[in-house]
Amino acid sequence: MSKRTLFQFFHWYSAGDGSLWKELGEKASYLAGIGITDAWLPPAYKGASGPDSVGYDTYDLFDLGEFEQKGSRATKYGDRAALEAGCKALLEHGIRPIHDVVMNHKMGADEKESVIVRRVDPLDRTNIEEESISALAHTRFTFPGRDGKYSRFVWDKQCFSGVDLIEKPHETGVFRLVNEYGEGQWNDEVDDELGNFDYLMGADVEFRNRAVYEELKYWGRWFSEQVPVAGFRLDAAKHIPAWFFKDWVGHMRDTIGADLFVVAEYWHPDITTLSNYLERVDKQLLLFDVALHHRFHDASKAGADFDMRTIFDGSLVSSIPDHAVTLVDNHDTQPLQSLEATVEPWFKPLAYALILLREQGTPCVFYPDLYGAAYSDVTEDGREQMVEMPVIGCLARLLEARQRFANGSQIDKLDSPHVIGFLRRGTETEPGCVVVMSNGDAGEISMDLGPNLSKSVFVDFLGHLSGEVTTDDQGLAIFPTNAGSVSVWVQKDFV
Numbered sequence: 001m002s003k004r005t006l007f008q009f010f011h012w013y014s015a016g017d018g019s020l021w022k023e024l025g026e027k028a029s030y031l032a033g034i035g036i037t038d039a040w041l042p043p044a045y046k047g048a049s050g051p052d053s054v055g056y057d058t059y060d061l062f063d064l065g066e067f068e069q070k071g072s073r074a075t076k077y078g079d080r081a082a083l084e085a086g087c088k089a090l091l092e093h094g095i096r097p098i099h100d101v102v103m104n105h106k107m108g109a110d111e112k113e114s115v116i117v118r119r120v121d122p123l124d125r126t127n128i129e130e131e132s133i134s135a136l137a138h139t140r141f142t143f144p145g146r147d148g149k150y151s152r153f154v155w156d157k158q159c160f161s162g163v164d165l166i167e168k169p170h171e172t173g174v175f176r177l178v179n180e181y182g183e184g185q186w187n188d189e190v191d192d193e194l195g196n197f198d199y200l201m202g203a204d205v206e207f208r209n210r211a212v213y214e215e216l217k218y219w220g221r222w223f224s225e226q227v228p229v230a231g232f233r234l235d236a237a238k239h240i241p242a243w244f245f246k247d248w249v250g251h252m253r254d255t256i257g258a259d260l261f262v263v264a265e266y267w268h269p270d271i272t273t274l275s276n277y278l279e280r281v282d283k284q285l286l287l288f289d290v291a292l293h294h295r296f297h298d299a300s301k302a303g304a305d306f307d308m309r310t311i312f313d314g315s316l317v318s319s320i321p322d323h324a325v326t327l328v329d330n331h332d333t334q335p336l337q338s339l340e341a342t343v344e345p346w347f348k349p350l351a352y353a354l355i356l357l358r359e360q361g362t363p364c365v366f367y368p369d370l371y372g373a374a375y376s377d378v379t380e381d382g383r384e385q386m387v388e389m390p391v392i393g394c395l396a397r398l399l400e401a402r403q404r405f406a407n408g409s410q411i412d413k414l415d416s417p418h419v420i421g422f423l424r425r426g427t428e429t430e431p432g433c434v435v436v437m438s439n440g441d442a443g444e445i446s447m448d449l450g451p452n453l454s455k456s457v458f459v460d461f462l463g464h465l466s467g468e469v470t471t472d473d474q475g476l477a478i479f480p481t482n483a484g485s486v487s488v489w490v491q492k493d494f495v
Contacts (some may be wrong), residue, residue, distance in 0.1 A: 002037050002403055004261075005356070006098065007363040010042040011052055011389075012331040013375035014077070014367070017040060019260075021078035024086030032093040032185055034396050035403040040098045040233050040364065041213070042212030043137065044075070044083055048202075051076055054331075056099065056235065057107040057202070060143050063149040066225065069145035070108060080226075087228045097229030098261060099223070103235045104157060104214055104236040104431045105202035109138035117166060117175040118184065125186060126195035128176050132162045135166035138201050150222060154373040155203075174199055181208045182229025189280060191238035191268065200239045207244045217251050225255045234285070238266045242280035262327045263287065263362075265334075267339065269294055271319050278323055286362060289324045290314040292355075293341070296328055298387060300347035304440035307417045311354065321360035328352055329366045335387045336377040346484055348392045350437045353486045356402040357435050359410045363402075365449050370395055394462045397487070401461050405433035405490050411447075418463075419443030419481065425450075432493045434458065436479045437486035449475040458489040468492065 009027075014020055024039070031039070046063035047053025050070030055077075063069055065079040073079060078086075087097045115137045119128035141155035160181065163175050165261060178184060186198035187207060198204065207213060223229060232252070253260050261264065262285040266277055269291040278287065292315040299306040328351045332339040335479040344353055348369060355363040359411040367373070368389035376386045408425035418440035426432030436445050449456070449471055460478070464487050471477040481487045 002035060002094075003406065004037050004362050004470055005035050005399065005402060006038045006040055006325065006362065007036040007328060007370070008327075008364055008366050009039045010077075011334055011373055012052075012337050013334075013373060013377070014042070016052060016076045018051075018074045018076070018078040018082070020076070021082035021086040025089035026246075028089045028093040032095055034399040035383060036095055036365070036399065038096045038098050038230065039098060040089075042077060043100045043102055043235075044074055044077070044227070045092040046070055049438075051189070052489075054242070056102050058102045058105060058140050059108040059141075060077065061088075061148055061306045062222070063143070067143075067145040067149075069143065069378050073211065084179060084227055091228050096261070097228050098233055098263075099227075099229055099232040099236060100233045102235040102461075103205060104200055104239050106141060106160075107202040109140055109203065110142045110144060111140035112136045113139050114165065115139065115157050115163075115166070116178040116269060119171075120162070120174040120176050120199070122174045122194070125174065125197070125199060128184065128397050132178055133169070135171075135175075136168050137163045137175075137203075138168050139163065139177075151215070151218070154212070155212075158232075159206055159209055159212050160203040161206040162199045164199075164201060167184070178292070179205075179206070187241040190240065190427055191273070193238070197239055198241075200236055202355050204239075207241055213244070213247075217248060220248065220252050223251075229256060229260075231263075237264035237277070238268060240314040242277060246281045246284065249281065253284070261286075266290075271314060271316060275320060279321065283323060286323045286332075287316060289361065291315045292317055292324075293327055293329070293333065293343075294350040296343045296347065297333075297341040299439060300344035300351075304418060306439055308420045308437075309414050309417055312419070317355075317361040324361040325364055326355035326361040327364040327366065328355065328369065330364075331366075332390065334366075335370065336379065337384060345390050345392065347380075347439070349394050349398070350439065350486045352392065352395055352398050353435055353437060353488065356398050357406045357424065357488065358431065358444045359406075359424075365395070365399065368475055380404065394464070394486075397462050401433065401488050401490070404430055405461065405488070409430045412447050413447070416445075417443060421445045421479070421481075422445050422447065430439050431491055434479050434489040436481040436482050436485065436489070437484060442481065442483045442485065444478050444480040446476065446478050449477065451475050453491075457492040459492045459495055460487040461490045461495065462486065462488050 045057025407430035
């Protein structure tokens, strides 16, 4: 069975010409051939900014590019028919579709409503003014373009806990809606950043409203009947009460399938915080390894000044590996985005070797690292900036190595500040590999492969080094690597 390997099939600046869903079919065969087993797709439904929406400004969960709403019928990625065809093509090539879901907030309301709100200190969300004021807020969603097809649910001020814009008086900030839910307080079981991180943006969904709770469960069931669903990526988990996802994921597993793959974006580096969250959701899902991503970023910036012995310090994969999705970059960390902490291209081969070829964690590969990306955006100071993200030349080979050679038990050699590596011993029927990398000068590691591999000839599967390494009578050998590089040594007979 292929080792689970996710591919994030988009980035923030993916083409806005409606071609992405078509691209699923065009690239499915190649991706399957290099070992991709799951494709993480962007939000498939209509966002508030219509054809320009990346998908995180949720407007209508039931519009999969089917209705004339927000200035277009199709989404940025294509229309509903193309989505269905693309997901079908993935499945035909053995790739499971993993869908991005944004439930925390809604944007682009169809109507304003009279509301009662209390001002909130944006730097301490637990500090809510006692005085209430009357205002207008964008909180009523009727979806006139869909006209009740699939769901007649109307979202109104009772469905939300907060907003960031009011009118009459016109103010921006954070405002707690006064309604029958929560007695004027935010949800609990959310992250404690800024005191309470329930509120993020737009019209913040009130999960304590039972009608909302049931509508979101209904949507999950409905969605799985429209397109193939093998799993979900849950956006903004730190802003959504853990009890809701505990219930929602359990319900999806009961109704869609017990083997549903679910990973939540709880963007926090602290292992205690993530461990507590996993307990609250009954460990029904996986989390992205934020700390490991930041270690990669720091290592790529520091070069030879970074101590590679510490590369896994504080990481989720080193503490709770069965619940860790490891990544190098994603759409939020890429240049010019909100969580920008890009891993420098020179270090990405090392980082990918560390997530693809080890036993621990479920790795996720980012679209621009396999296919490249070029785009521009306006910086905070108003300048137009061009960005080019290069193809990581050995990434396809590393993906192939994961499926062919990342087998058997693992022995780590993480005791040098600059040259580290590990051995995958292989099994009776599957070959292993020796991985060696350096963030400084060229180096080498001595490995004991055991007498079963005595007099065995090894070559660098990545082609970074052209020579051969032969083990001695006892299975010992010294495996080299180039400066600032990685080599994956495999038995010559298997290449």
